[in-house]
Amino acid sequence: MSIVKEFLLLKRDLGGLVILFIMPLVLVITVTLIQDSTFKAVSENKIQILLVDNDKGSVSKTVFDNLEKSQLFTVVTQIDGKPITEEVARENVYKGKFQLAIVIPKNLSTDLQAKIDQNVENIVSKMGFSDTIAKPETSKIIQQKEVKLYFDPAVQLSFKSSVMSSIDKMISQIETKSIYTTFQNQLGEENTKFEQKSFITFKEIIPKVNNKEVLPNSVQHNVPAWTLFAIFFIVIPLSINIVKEKSQGTFVRLLTNPVSNLVVIIGKTVTYSAICMIQFYMMVAVAIFLFPHIGLPSLNVEGHLFLMSVVALFSGFAAIGFGILLGTIASTQEQSAPFGATSVIILAAIGGVWVPVFAMPKIMQLIAKSSPMNWALEAFYDVLLRNVSFLEIIPKISLLFLFFIITTCIALFYDKKKRTV
Template sequence: MLLYKLWRSFVKEILLLKRDIGGIVIIFVMPLLLIITITLIQDSTFKNLEGSKIPIIFIDNDKSEVSKNIKQELEHSKSFELLTNFTEKSAQDAVFGGDYQMAIVIPKNLTKDINSNIDSKVQSIVSSFGLETDSSAVKKNVLKAQDIHLYFDPATNIGFKNNVMNAVNKMVFEIENKKIYKAFQDQLGTTENLEENKNLISFKEITPKKGAMEVIPNSVQHNVPAWALFAIFFIVVPLSINLVKEKSQGTSVRARISPTPYFIHILGKTFTYLIICVIQFLLMVAVGIYLFPYMDLPQFDVTGKMFQMIIVTIFAGLAAIGFGVLLGTVADTQEQSAPFGATSVVVLAAVGGIWVPVFLMPEFMQTIAKFSPMNWGLNAYYDIILRNSGIGGIAKEITFLFLFYVAMVTISLFYERKQNAV
């Protein structure tokens, strides 16, 4: 009997949705437009960072060994296009004017001064061991510091500045090390091959692999689950509006005086909107698999992951439905439910890492993000897509999502009962 009543409640929700075809179209079409637009924008940004060369001004006043090595390293990095037809003054004006992101100016006599300083230091060290050295060179142990000038556009990202400065420091450090090693060879008369003097420690990045292919996160792997979650939570708006309509039209009164328990009506709404959530997610995945490759975007790979992702979608849908039920129960008018519902979804998306990755947020915002149901859902999707987790690996997130649904519905039922108590 309860199953029949649940079925009738489900049919009632479908009939209500059929009266607002425009709203249903918006629920499905709006997220698709968002995912396509934002993925295109973000992917072009990634391509600019990874594939295109950034034009920078390179001025070589040294024109010797060290400056040539620095120039060669910059060219081999495949990240920069070096522009050389500038003076330091014109380069400074061009960079500070925003025409270029940065300029590197190598000072005069850089190689000569480095060689002189290294020879002087090495001879001082060798002489301290009682070995024969050129005493006249030791007395000339006067260090001449040389500065490589780096000009940055004031609007340049601080991360880009730090990366470039670290790269230049690393290049100079390696050049100095080789020269120091060569100077000791000359002083001590050794014949060891300089090329064999390799680093004892190196870094090797290890990423998750699928077969022989490395799995590297891209814009599609972020945007498909992220905007699927946004679409799922956006059902808060039509769901809360329908609940408010039922109160204003007297439907909720008839539901309360009927022999059917009120929670059956809530379950009917849950099943109806859960189907909508799954359809939204499948449409997003279809765009990622079939449309994105035709738009020169990476294809969304769901091989062996679809079942786990559907599970996350169901529990994320439950969380969104619970929030919508609470909002529709508490709100008295559509003017209250619609704006608040849309605004709250946008806030949850921002806090949950849909727009800005959580690790880029201030520390206190990272703490707040841990309480966002969208963040739980996004982390669960990441675990599946990027970390190849199974159901066990996402158990914590889907548990939180289910408890959120239970909490929202429980509060709604208590609030509805209190409001209609005689």
């Protein structure tokens, strides 16, 4: 009957119940759609960049060709049919119309070749070939060249670092090629061929399951994260209902029955656990059946659904324990509702739902380990992305259940002390 009572309370607030189910679905669809592009090949959504070519030489042509061939950028050299100047590029980038402008300085190709010729001639002369090689008439001092990069002030630091690294690697390859060619010309070996490909390369080893590569996507990251957010949001209706029972005298009438307070707590736990599991299965169903129809990857739960359900159940326990504690301590709905919403957002923020924990400062990484959302999220990732067994997620779900036990015991102890004073 305690369970029936809880369902009746929920039934009387159909609007809140609808929000409890619809809000997470809208949230997971919206966020996944927004973030999906970061998990796709960049070639599907190339970034337009401005290229100001003041060099008009071989180096600038090579830079242009490499940028065009890359899967990152689309090169723009004219605006309104006119060649782009540095001033125009700077103005467009700083106004946010383009994310990046590259300005190649004058005489870059000729000065680069001249500097390489000087260096090669010095090396060759020291090797004892000075008699056969014509020395330069004058030792020209060549100034260092700068390739200027203008970034939109709103772009992220990670984007800047990635672009600068790519440009630096490109220029280094051009210099290396020029050095090899100059040595070849100086030594008079026109038919000599140098291997110019990088000797050291990088290869990502992707984990495989049943001989298939496991590639993470936006759905695998977002569905667990926002499912947890939805599960913990039951803190609000649960705490509000507990406060209502106290303010309306229902709780006092319950205490007059020959049952312990623990029975009432169990009734709430069973009811809201069912709500949490319904939320979880709705989110999974949307990720499996709806996402492919709106251009998103489908969530692959093959072989994972049982363990995911276990994680969702224990996550629900943690949320219920927190809601019971909050409802017991709060005196009014004005206290429980705002505090519940704010605390859930804070737990989500420090738990890695919005920003990955590894990207946080060191102090925040330590604090994140205290968030039950972080324990649950890591358990979901273990199941979906790391393909672990049930034994390997026991420590995390045990922490979630321990959190439920501790918060519930504190709530019972607080309520008993408050009523006996």
